[in-house]
Amino acid sequence: MKLTLSCRLLASLLLAANLAGCAAPLVIGGAAVGGMMAVDRRTTGTQVEDEGIELRATNRIFGDHGDKVHINVTSYNRQVLLTGEVPNEQVRDAVQKTVSQVANVRSIVNELAVMPNTPITQRSNDTFITGKMRASLLDAKDLTATAFKVVTERGVIYLMGIVSQREAARATSIARGVTGVRKVVRVFEYVSEDDLARMNTGSRAPVTDTNPDSAPAK
Structure with missing residues (x-):
């Protein structure tokens, strides 16, 4: 049955809550959603590794810095994205x-970013932006929405x-x-495209060494 836009938006907001965790000073960026493993372009083993990376990294950072920082840890194919705020360059490093x-x-x-931790209102807005982006991906008939992980920080979509x-x-x-997006990274x-076609038919080798962006692009 075809979902309405409002239903898709609600589903996306629920997914975004896993990504943004606005009530906690430190959150995990990419909790897996059960049945989505079957359509993920990563191998099942890599998905499990990404979950473990996020948990271990989050626990270690919180143990070192507590609520003095606001950091989101997102791992995809074992590449880790760190977003949020820290008090100085030393902590960042x-x-x-x-x-x-x-x-x-x-x-x-x-x-x-070296700056004060963002307020709850900003994090709530980021969660909403993530939800709108997820809904827009679901609406795009020429894209596979589950191929993308979306993280929003201070109006910047990653x-x-x-x-x-x-x-x-x-x-x-x-x-x-x-609406509300300041920048896309x-x-x-x-x-x-040939590799993508093989992935979509299920006849692919595990993806471990793809060609990443050389630098985040605006």
């Missing part, structure tokens, strides 16, 4: 070093996933059209 020592981490994109250049451009265009890993 220390957090990256801590995460780099977590088992199975392949690379880190450090987008932590897009992660294993995608083709075409999908990356299309998702970026959609994100730029979401791509943290994609790229595959060819």
Whole structure:
């Protein structure tokens, strides 16, 4: 049965709550949603590794810094995105070093800002933006919504996933059209259209070394 836009938006907001965790000073960025493993472009083993990376990194950061920081840890294909706020550059560097020592981490994109922790109103707005982006991806008939992980921080949307250049451009265009978005940062890993076709038919090798963005793009 076809979902209405409002239903899709509600579902997306529930997913976004896992990503943004606005009630806690430190949250996990990418909790898995049961049945979605079957359509994820990562192997099941990699999905489990990503879950473990997020949990271990979050626990270590909280143990070191407590509520003095607000940090979101999001792992996709063992590439870790750090977003949020820290009090100074020393803490920013220390957090990256801590995460780099977590088992199975392949690379880190450090987008932590040196500034006061954001208020609950900003985090709630970020959660809502993530929900709108997820709903827009579901509406896009030429994209597979589950191929994308969406993180929003202070009005900046971060897009992660294993995608083709075409999908990356299309998702970026959609994100730029979401109300309230100040900037779009791509943290994609790229595959060819041929590889994508094989993934979609289920006849693919595990994705472990794709071609990532050389730097986050606006």
